[in-house]
Amino acid sequence: MMTLTYLPYDAAEVANLRAGGPDAYGHPAERAVSSGVGTPCRACLRNVPEGADMLVCAARPFADLHPYAETGPVFFCADECTPHQGGDVPPILENSPDYLVKAYDATDRIVYGTGQITRKADIARYAAQLFERDEVAYVDVRSARNNCFLTRIVDLP
Structure with missing residues (x-):
């Protein structure tokens, strides 16, 4: 039987970004305030709430660099949130x-x-x-x- 599971972004990488660590391009995440619309957090898999601080950074959801390891902008709740489960x-x-x-x-x-x-x-x-x-x-x-x-x-x- 098939059990599809939707995964949040790697928790250790998110914690590192929240602590000021580098993103996929070696830069600290930018901080912004969420409009509440179009700001999907890749940890809790919900929109960052309106008025809440969020992180904007380059992410590469692949372990190694290779031609298919796409990098792009993503958002995270700046404060700890509960990662999506199930x-x-x-x-x-x-x-x-x-x-x-x-x-x-x-x-x-x-x-x-x-x-x-x-x-x-x-x-x-x-x-x-x-x-x-x-x-x-x-x-x-x-x-x-x-x-x-x-x-x-x-x-x-």
Whole structure:
């Protein structure tokens, strides 16, 4: 049986950024105040609340540098938040009508032909379809308009 799980950004990396550590480009995160709209925190997988401090930084959700290790801007709650847990579709995937969904293999390479703009209501169905392929290790969900990384989906046994 398939159990799709939506993962928050790596907790150790988020803690490092909150402590002033470097982002994917070696810079400390910028601080800003959230408008409450379009500011998805990649830790709690909710919008950073209106008026709350947030971090803006370059993120690369891949362990190693290679041609497929995409880097882009992301937001985090500046203060500690509770990381998203479980298989429920996270709130940040309710903010847009569609998302870019694509699969990766165990070497963090895109599985060609899997990238697809997917309606929000169809993300879980499409991810489950992708996991039927032996070479798929995980599925990333990105903004369909800005290509920003939002969350990673894994299939837990």
